[in-house]
Amino acid sequence: MSKQNLRVALLLLSLLFLSCSRQDSPVSPQHSAVPPGFLAKVGEGRSSLDLIEDDYANGLLDKNNANIYREYAVSAPDRLPPKYRTDEKGKDATYSMLRMALEWNDLSKSTQQEILDLRANGFGNLKETVETPHFILHYTRQSNFSVPTQDLNGNGIPDFIDVAAQSWEDIWNREVVQLGYPAPKGTPQQKFHVYFKDMAYYGYTVPENVELLSLTPVPYGTASAWIAVENDFYGFPPNDEDVTGMETIRSGALKVTQAHEFMHACQFNINVYQSGWLFESTATWAEDAVYDHINDWHWYINRFLRNPDYPIFNRYVYGSAFFIHYLSERYGDDISRQIWFAAKTKTTPDAVRDAALGGTWEAIKSFAPAEYLLALSDFTSDPPSIIPNPKNTIRAIHDSYPVNVQVPSSTNKVPNRAPWGLGANFVDFKATSSGTVTIGFDGTEGYAWRAFVVASPKAGGPASTIEITLDSHSAGAVTITGFGTRWGKVTLVPTIADRPGAEVPYAYSASIH
Numbered sequence: 001m002s003k004q005n006l007r008v009a010l011l012l013l014s015l016l017f018l019s020c021s022r023q024d025s026p027v028s029p030q031h032s033a034v035p036p037g038f039l040a041k042v043g044e045g046r047s048s049l050d051l052i053e054d055d056y057a058n059g060l061l062d063k064n065n066a067n068i069y070r071e072y073a074v075s076a077p078d079r080l081p082p083k084y085r086t087d088e089k090g091k092d093a094t095y096s097m098l099r100m101a102l103e104w105n106d107l108s109k110s111t112q113q114e115i116l117d118l119r120a121n122g123f124g125n126l127k128e129t130v131e132t133p134h135f136i137l138h139y140t141r142q143s144n145f146s147v148p149t150q151d152l153n154g155n156g157i158p159d160f161i162d163v164a165a166q167s168w169e170d171i172w173n174r175e176v177v178q179l180g181y182p183a184p185k186g187t188p189q190q191k192f193h194v195y196f197k198d199m200a201y202y203g204y205t206v207p208e209n210v211e212l213l214s215l216t217p218v219p220y221g222t223a224s225a226w227i228a229v230e231n232d233f234y235g236f237p238p239n240d241e242d243v244t245g246m247e248t249i250r251s252g253a254l255k256v257t258q259a260h261e262f263m264h265a266c267q268f269n270i271n272v273y274q275s276g277w278l279f280e281s282t283a284t285w286a287e288d289a290v291y292d293h294i295n296d297w298h299w300y301i302n303r304f305l306r307n308p309d310y311p312i313f314n315r316y317v318y319g320s321a322f323f324i325h326y327l328s329e330r331y332g333d334d335i336s337r338q339i340w341f342a343a344k345t346k347t348t349p350d351a352v353r354d355a356a357l358g359g360t361w362e363a364i365k366s367f368a369p370a371e372y373l374l375a376l377s378d379f380t381s382d383p384p385s386i387i388p389n390p391k392n393t394i395r396a397i398h399d400s401y402p403v404n405v406q407v408p409s410s411t412n413k414v415p416n417r418a419p420w421g422l423g424a425n426f427v428d429f430k431a432t433s434s435g436t437v438t439i440g441f442d443g444t445e446g447y448a449w450r451a452f453v454v455a456s457p458k459a460g461g462p463a464s465t466i467e468i469t470l471d472s473h474s475a476g477a478v479t480i481t482g483f484g485t486r487w488g489k490v491t492l493v494p495t496i497a498d499r500p501g502a503e504v505p506y507a508y509s510a511s512i513h
Helices: 003-020 048-057 063-075 094-106 109-123 159-178 251-271 276-290 296-305 321-331 335-342 348-356 362-373
Strands: 128-131 135-139 192-197 203-214 220-230 396-398 403-406 427-430 435-443 449-457 464-468 475-483 487-496 506-512
Touching: 048 063, 048 094, 063 094, 063 109, 094 203, 094 276, 109 192, 135 159, 159 192, 159 251, 159 276, 203 251, 220 251, 251 276, 251 296, 251 335, 276 296, 276 321, 276 335, 276 348, 296 321, 321 335, 321 348, 321 362, 335 348, 362 449, 362 487, 435 449, 435 487, 449 475, 464 475, 475 487, 487 506
Parallel strands: 135 192, 192 220, 396 427
Antiparallel strands: 128 135, 203 220, 403 506, 427 487, 435 475, 435 506, 449 464, 449 487
16 A cells, blocks of 8 residues: 555545544534543543643644653653653553554554664563463563562462463453454464553553555455553553452453453454544443443443444544443343444444444434433442442433423533534422322434433332323424333433434423422
C-alpha cells in the first residue's frame, strides 16, 4: 500500500475515532461541550493519557510530542511535563498505543528512536521468562518492575507468574478455541510475548507490522501484537476475587487484565482500523466472558449509565460493555464476534445494526427499559458483588399529581438532556396515593420515538414493562391500575430507535383517577 493511501486511511481512521471513541459528549446543534478524556478513570480522576489525548485532540500537541508523551506515560512518567503528571490509575493504554502505531510512519526518526529506546531500557530488565504452549512471559524479581516474589509452592517461579501462565492458557482456550476469535497474527506458529512492568494502567496491547489491506468501504487491516501487564496491581481497585485489594497476589485483577488485552490482540487480526468504542466495549465484555465471577468491569458501569440520553456509540467505552452484555444475553455469546467480522467492511454502528439487530434499529428499543432495570444476569441472578450496584440517572421524579411537563429545546448554555438518536430518558412517578394512573407521552414528530412504562411492584419483585402505542404523531398514553396498591412506582422510558436526533424535545403527563 502506498504512503499516500496509508495517510488517507489514517485520516479516515482519525474521523472514526473522533466519532466513536472520544466519548462521552455528542456535539449538539444547540450547544457544545468539551468531551471528557478518552481513557478510563479509576474513580473519577484523570490519568496522564487522558490529559495527553485531550490536548492532542484539541490541537495543543503536535504529533511527535503527543507520541513521546504517550510513551512517557507508560514507560517513564517522571519525564512527562508537570501538567500531564497524575497519580490516577487508568484502565487501559491500548488506545494510545494503537494511535501511535498507526501514526508511526509520520513521526520523525528521532521520535521513533526515543520511543524504541524507552521500551528497550524497560523491557531489557526483564531477564526471567516462563513459557507455556502459546505464550512467553517476561518478568523480573528486581527493581520497581518486580512481580511479587512469593513462591509458596517452591517451584522457583513467583506465584504471580504461575497464576498468569495458567490464566493465559485458559484465556486462549476460551477466546480462541471456544468463542472462535482468530488467534493473534503470527500465532500459534510463534509464541505470543507478554511483559510485566510497573505502570499506572492495568495493561496495554501494542500493534506491530500494521498492514493496510483496503480503504473502502472502511479502512481495513491487520497487525501482530505484544502485551504489557501491570506487575503487581497494588493500588488498583478490589474485585470479587481480590476482595480487599490488599492481597499479595492480585489474581483477579491479573486475570481480567489478561483477558481484556488478549482480546485486543485478537481484534487486531480482524480489523486494527476499527473504532475505539468497539475495541474497548467488547474487550471489557471479554473479561466477564472468560472470568464471570470477578466482575472488575462493574467499576465502569456508572459512568456509562450517567448519560442515557447520549447515543450508544458516544457513551463511555469501558462501561459500554453493559450494552455488549445485553446483546450477548439476548442473542448469544457469539454476537460480539459476529459484530467484529462485520466490522471488516462496516462502520461500528452499521456492524452492530446489521450483525446483531437484523439490519434495522427497531430492535434496540428494548435496550432502554433493560438499561433502567439493570436487566443483566450480573444483577438479576448472579451472587452479590462487593462492588456496589450501579445506579441509573433519572431525569425527574414526581410524587404529586397531575403532572404536565414540556421538555424544552436546548439552549446555547443549557442542554435539555432529552434523548439523542439511540438514547433514552427515565422519568419516575412515585405512588403517594392509590388509584389508576395514566401516563401520556408526546414526542416531536419526525423521529423514531418509542416509549415504555416500567411498573415496579410495591412489595418488591420483578417489574413489568408495557410499551405505549404511539400514533403517527408520536403521541400515546397507557393506563395502569393498582397504582399505590400493587405498584409503588412507574417509570416512563422514552427512546429514539434510530440514529437521527439530537436532544429531541418531548412532553409527558401523568394523572391519577
